[in-house]
Structures are given as C-alpha cells and as structure tokens.
Amino acid sequence: MNFFRCFVGIAAFCPVLFTAGCGGGGSSDTPSDPTPPPAETYLLTLTKSGSGSGTVSSAPAGIDCGTACSASYANNTAVTLTATAASGSVFNGWSGACAGSSLTCTVTLNAERRVIASFNSSTSAAIKVQIDPVTAANGVTFGHVFVKGDVPATSGLSLRTPAGQLIPVQIDNKATSSGSLRYAVLSTMVPANTGGSFELIPSAPLGTSTPRNVSELLNSGFDAIVTIKTSDNRTLTASARTLFQNKVSRWLDGPIVTEWETSGPIGDDPHLAVRFNVRSYAGVAGERVDVVIENNWTVIENPRVFTTSNVTYDVDISVRGASVYAKTGLTHYRQARWRKVFSTLTEIAPRYDSAYLKKTGAVPNYDPALRINEASLAAWSTRSQTLEPMSNGMIQPYMPTTGGRPDIGVLPAWTAGYVISMDPRTRQAVLAMSNAAASFSIHYRDKNSDRPISLITYPDITILGNSVDTRHPFPLCSGDCTNSTLVHDSAHQPSMAYMPYLITGDHFHLEELQFWANYNVVQYNPGYRLNELGIVKSDQVRGQAWTLRTLGHAALLSPDSDSFKGYFTQILENNFTWYQNNLVTGPSSNNLGVDNYGAVVYLGNKGYAPWQDDFFTSAISEVVAMGFDNGKSLLAFKAASPVERMLDMCWIAAASYQLAVRPASTGVLYQNFGEVARGTFDSTTYSSWKNSVGNFIDLPCGDQQMADFLTEQSRIAGASHRYVVGEMIGYASGAEGYPSNMQPALAASVDAKLDRANDAWSLFINRTVKPNDYGSEPQFAIVPR
8 A cells, every 4th residue: 555655112232321429320111012021131231440349239119139239340340230120111221339439330231121032922931042162253144933023123133142141143134024023044253162052132233234345255365166077078167256246246244244146157158057155254264155056047938949958067166276176977967956065164053942943833833742763863964964966865866756755744854853853963964955955957047037937927838838838838858858867746845945944044045945836836737727826726635735835935934025925925825815716615615625626536536535635734734824824714624624534434544545535436525524434434335344353334433343353454455464442544653654644634623723623633642553753754743833
C-alpha cells in the first residue's frame, strides 16, 4: 500500500543632568494603555566625573528600588541601579541627590518595558535571542518574525545583554501589518566577551543615517571575480568591482551594516549571469560576499527557440585576489542556479525562542513536549555538509516519488526539528536545503524586469501549453537541455527556502522562495488556472495544498516595497475567493468537505484520499495562522472533515488510505461519513472487508474483534502485523503514517473552534498506538495552538 506521502507609549532613552548638592527634578506621566501593563523594570546608569565619592538616594514616588537607592559610587565609575516601577507608570526622569564634593553626575534613565511582546500584553515572556559567547566584538545579522501588533512599525529595538547592557539594533523593516512590525532583518554589534540569553526590548529608533556609498568598499581594494571556462573553450569573467560601478542597490542599509547588491552577465555569454551581495559592518574590517551564478533567463519572444540549455564549465571564484572556490566539469542545469558565501567576518547564528516563533503563526505549533533525537540532529548535519552545486541534499531528487518521506509536510522534518530544538547543526541543514533547492529547474527570470516571470505581465505564459492555446509558452526543450537528474513537481514539493529566509534575512533565500511560489502557478495551462488569477484547482489535492502553503510563505515575508508582495497576496486571495464561490458555498459544496475538482479519483472514481485532504486542511490552517483571514471560511469547511471522520464513523478507519464518497463513478456525494463508511467497508461491495472474524462494518468500533479482524487482514496481505485494541488503520505507529498525516488537520479543527473538534482531538490524541519516531521525523507532530 502507498502511504505517501497598541500601540503603547514607549519610554525612550532619557538623559537627565544633575549638579552636586541639588535635587534632580523627576517627572512621570500615565500612558494611554486601556489596561495598565505589568510592573516594569528600569535600568539606570549613573556615571560620576570629577573627584570624590557619594551615594544615590531618594527615589521618586511610585518606584521601589530597595537597597539600590543608596548605591555608592567613586571616582570615574559607573553604577547600575535596577528599579521596579508601579504598574502603568512611565518615568521620564529620576530624583536623587549626589552627595560629596562639588561633582557633576550624569544619570541616564533607560526606561524600557521588561517584556517587549507585552506592548499590548500579547505574551507573558520576553522575546529572547540566544547568542553564543564571542571573544571580540562582532556584527550579527538575522531575520525575525513578530506577533502582529507586538512591535509598532515606528519603534526602535535594542538587545539587552545578560549583564543588562543595552546595545542598539538596526532594523531593516521588510514587512508590516496594520502598522506593526511583522518581519525584519535585525543587525547589531555584539560586545566582546558577551554571550547568553539576550532580550529584544523597545527603544528609540536609531534614526536616519547617511547611506554608505559603495565607493567605500571599492576604495578598500575590494573585488570578487568569477571566471568560467566553458566546454567549448570560451573564457568568461565577471567582476563585482566593475558591476558595482554600473549598477548598485542596497538590501541592508543603516548605521550598523550595509549590504550592497549588483548583478550582470558573465563575459559575453547570453545565458549565464552572476549576482553579488556584499555585506559590511561599519568600522569592522572584512566583508561577507554572497555569489550566485544563474542559468535562468526566460526567452519568450521566440517560443520555438530554447536558448538556456545545460552548460558545462570549470569555475573559479576569487575574493580580493585569492581563490576561494574552484570546481571543474560542473554541469549547470537550465533554469537552475547555485550559490557560495565567503566571509572574513565571524559568523554568529542566534537561536530563537521557539515558543514565540510559534506564537507568531509563521511556523506550525509543534508539540512543545517533543524532543528531537540526537541521532537525527547528527544525521541532518552530516547530510548537509559540503553541498556542491546542482546537488539535491536531503530533498528527494525525483520529487514525484510516492511514499512517506521526511521532506513532505507543511515544513520538512529537519525544519520542524530546528524549530523544536534550535540546534545549530540543524540550522545549517535548514540553510543548506535552500541552496539545494536552487539546483532544480524552476527558476524563470524575466530579462526585462530581472525578476521572476510574472502572470501580470504574461497572463498566458505556461510550460504546459502550446501555440494553439497560448502565445507565451515557456520555450520547448529537447535533447540534452532536459538532461537533469533533478525533477520537480508541486504535488510532492517540500518547503525549502522559507525558513532559511525567515532566520537569516538573506536576499538569496527570499528570491528562492519567490521562484518556487511563482513556478507553482505559472506551470499550469493558462486556461486551467484562469490566466493571471493563478487558480490552482486543477492540480492534485496535495499539489493545491503545498502550492497554497508556499504562496502564503511568499506573501507573508516578501517585503512591502516589493511588487511581488502584492502579486503573491493577490493570487492567494484569488484562490480563496474561487474556493469560496465554487466549493464552500458554490455548486460543488457538500457535507463531506470534499474538493471534487480532481479529488475523487480513487476506488474507480468513487473515492478520495483523506490524507491528501488532510494535507490541504493543514496547509490552509497554517496560511490562516499567518494572518490571511480570508481563508477562514475555507478552513472551517475543510477542517470539519477530520472531525466527522473521527466521530461519525468508526474512528479506527478515519485515516484510511482511501474512502468511497459516492456510490458510483459519477453523481452526487454521500451526505455524511456514516454513509461513507458503509459505502467503503460494506463487504458486498468490497469483499476484502470480510474475513473469518466477520464483516468490518458490523464490528464494534475499536474493540478486540476489530483488532483481530485487522490482524487477519494483515496476515492475508502477507504483512503479519498484529493490531492491538484501539489501533488506527494506516501505519499508526509511523511518523509518516496516515494517522500522522491527519494530526495537523485535527489540530486545525480545534484552532478553528469547530463544533465537536475538541472531542475529536481528545479521542485521537488518547488513542492506543501513536508514532514512536516523532523524535526523528517531527513534521506532523502539530498540536492545537
């Protein structure tokens, strides 16, 4: 059997000057919070200059600082005081006295809410970022997704070190939602000899700064050169220095870090192109050089000529005159690209608060009690090492391969394992798989826009059409241009670039995500997808699931300033509208929640695959959790199905490989899952559901007789599996079995607050036999939020 698979006022930094012998004037005001926030911690640093010593005393009303109020100070020293303000108070000053000889004391009040995510009390814990200790000051850049409404888009951020020091953060704001920060690339300088658990806290914005000109980089003698020698003895070169002098943009731009971008052809070759991203921290020697080599141009003017064939070449990359990478005999597939990163900087990889990441809705709510096996962490790391161009890594090289496997799910097993464990080895595996995704031939870049080919520009473009039904098919290919060992499809497509972009903010990963999201819709015959609307209903149900998931990922994280943000969002909304009008309330609406547009193709066109349906439900649930509320009615329609399978038929069979949903190959569907059970398991229709124990449909649900019946069926089939009481059909003990596929869909029904969903979840989660290897493959270990 195939078991496939408030804004609330933010107190800014407030310097207050005191003169020895006089009391400082303090002030307070009441914020406009409708509900006062919890008591807040303030850090105050007093620095005394001059001679003599003294004490700080006399806190203002509403502040309890305990013994800290009488902290002593000496010559040219700093004293850090910690005080707790009354609930709801915001102080813009500090009252105290500087005793001793004539001194000038500067008191800086860093008034910051203890819990950044509690601007409007949305969480009960700080947003924590774990950074391994560094011996010297180092720059760090990373992506971060936020709970909608937690951080005002106009707010600044600081990192509070374990010692209480506040370090400023550069925010490259990429995506917002209703006036709040949704996703940003954050950069800062980590002080020397610092490490541990940092907290993101609100602060005054860094403010504007004069953009660093790329001439600063070039004046330092920088260059990166790609040299290619093709199999037909041509030598091609591309210089970052030369390209920067003609074309430059900034991906990161601020007082802490700048990342410049440029791109262009490699020599005079019409097909090969290079893209350079160079990251530089202000005042820090060295840089990070990101090199991407592409064979991606889409030629649409003459669809009969396919010009971007596979290319075989030797390649050498040098940075500042030194060779950093070389490879001979590389066959570069058409519509594929590859990437290498070279850095003289110390790379720092922060670890996130998994609970907060899940709260953002950007990742599934994996079981917080789950622990990932060390063997799996080590294996993911080993399998992602020294990944070479045109390699697939842990991704199934022939994606249409059926059967359960770790790369299938809302997120792959290794990505789920990373979210759960935050293991740095697994982080590297996650990033490597985005590089591997670049090896597949799905990258169609429009030479006119230098972006992925767009349905808006070319509404009838397709790889499945021909000159009869479209003016713009992708160039047809024959001979060696199809000679790739890597085969892609949407129905078995992992999520490969989404998490890499989310945690790094690297532009390469963003584009990789956008390429896959776009390919999934442009691949269809334009008539089937309704041209530029991008409707995915003609795909297999699992293909619809993974395409909508990837569209959601791209719509969530694409920058607000990028036209593809609106493009992917609109295509996603178009699909929600189509499902609403045609399935939820339209002519194909039914009591089973079944999408019969291509779904009912099992059991002689009488049945469907519940596991594919569960993929769809779980994918839509995750898209809704990201904040795309227009999918809620579709989710409610689909999520009712797993509930009813658990409660309206024998739940032992709720996750079967296939279920009959109508009595004949055409016609109306059954009215409920009681009828589905009878239509599927009636031995007069399917004799396999009768053996020496009796008729399956007539046995008490979940008791010993049913276990004996299934054991007998297993023996007849040659598997000899002994079922126990309460064991579900469909490889119940496997992390990739059909009950595991069902788990995220049932969790989605609870999240959608459907009637009886809690009863169905309780019955499911308390079943006798559960997966024994979620610690190795956690991709379906999702629980209600």
